[in-house]
Amino acid sequence: MDETLLRTLVPQVIGVLVRRGNDFAAAEDAVQEALVEAVRSWPEHPPRNPRAWLIGVAGRRLVDAARSETARRAREQRLDREPAPGPTEQEDDTLRLLFLCCHPALSPQSAIALTLRAVGGLTTDEIAEAFLVPRATMAQRISRAKRTVAHVPLGPTGDLTTVLRVLYLVYHAGHGGRVDLASEAIRLTREVAAGQSDAEVRGLLALMLLHHARRRARVGQDGRLVTLDAQDRSLWDTDEIAEGVRLLQGALAENRRGEYQLQAAIAALHDDAPTASQTDWPQILEWYDELVALTGNPVARLSRVVALAHVLGADAALAELETLEPLVGERHRFLAVRGFLLERVGELEDAADHYAEAARRTTNLPERDHLTRQAARLRQRQR
Structure with a gap:
């Protein structure tokens, strides 16, 4: 079958x-x-x-x-x-159905579930397993979503921005398990790219491919998360990187830059570096500057702080980080970045405390284990 x-x-x-x-x-x-x-x-x-x-x-x-x-x-x-x-009846209604499943009346969670069920062809059990929720919860979510769009016509147009956001969220929902949502998101985004000429569609597909190329290096043989700087780059998929770069170059050439194209440009620079030490951090910082200017996204600003540390040093990055606290609060990513910067300036005890608190606040189990090990590593160094 x-x-x-x-x-x-x-x-x-x-x-x-x-x-x-x-x-x-x-x-x-x-x-x-x-x-x-x-x-x-x-x-x-x-x-x-x-x-x-x-x-x-x-x-x-x-x-x-x-x-x-x-x-x-x-x-x-x-x-x-x-x-x-x-x-x-020989027409392919995949795109029309995708737009229907991403109807503005649906919440992002409902749109994702309905998209995976109706367009992705996944079962309710598979979707529930992928999102770690009970089957009954997912079944109810899908049923409510279907009732919401039950009488909406299958039209030729819709909100492309919403569709791309749903596909982006599907991609980031998971890379493992029996159902690899990242691969499913790439498949569905290819469907959209085949029927849409918008540069941001190709930017999103490029972004997914450039990240997905690293999947085999993200987890070590012991099952532990491997950070980007420590990954074995010989495991990266060079074909996916090449396709992602080609798509990105074509999108950027249209000079209609969007959020996904800018994120893909950053990912491409990471993928292009033979080693972590050869990463072009100044160019990455420039792309983050453009991304922040375009979106004002607090998460992008937080990622920019890490790039700033590599270019201007941890002290400058810590000063910038303090200006973000009112925007992002002390969420686990904020605490993890602060721990990273504190470690770079030699404040090991404070860095360990921030890693430990970030571990307590995240709901991602591999990330929690990684942050816990970071805290333990620094505390061991202080003995």
Whole structure:
């Protein structure tokens, strides 16, 4: 069973059923039932046309559901006389469905869940596992999202900014587990890039690829998080880096810079350095200056402080960091950066305390373990 093929077909089939006039939630449920039947029957009886098979089975499920509700006789009659697939049914509605799943009426969490279910083709169990929440919680979230967009037409346009933000959040939701959300986000972003000429779409895809290229080096053989400066760069995927750089160069050439292009430019400079010591920190700082000027994002400003430390020294970075505290508060990232800077100026006891407090405040387990080890390392040095 080709899972990649199924995930590609799911949004196309849902799109066909919705364009026939079916309710989005009912169409999505029917497709999920068709997928269950496919898993059961395809290994022994593979269809010649998997897409047409799914459309037919899901369509029959909708007919059955309509027949069971006497209050929907008109709809039953329409579904019972389904027309043969015509030219319009050969269209790929993946992008339209993606825009629908990222409807502004949905919260980011709901949009992510619905996107992974309807466009990504993941099961509720897989999505719940990826986000470490109970299945019932995720099922309820998806059901509410489907009800919200149930009567929204499958139109050709939508808010591209919202779609990119959802895909960005999906990417950062995880790199491991049975369902690699980072890889799924890249796949979906490729779908968008194939149908949109916007430079920021290519910027986001470049950003994902440039980060994803380092995935094999992020975790050591002992399962511990490996920071960028300590990674074995021979494990980085040079093909993904090359593709990311090519996409980025094409996007930047249009001179319509956006947040994702600027982040990708920073990632490209890290990927270009043969060793951590050869990183072009002055150029990275310049890109951060442009990113902060464009977005004013406090997280970007916090990352800029780290670049500033490499260029002008930890004392200058600490002074800059103090101006950010009212904006970001003493969240775990702020505390971790302060610990890093305090260590560089020799304040080991204070640095250890900040690492330890950052570890207590983060919800990311690998990051918590890493920060705890940092604190323990500095305390050991003081003995």
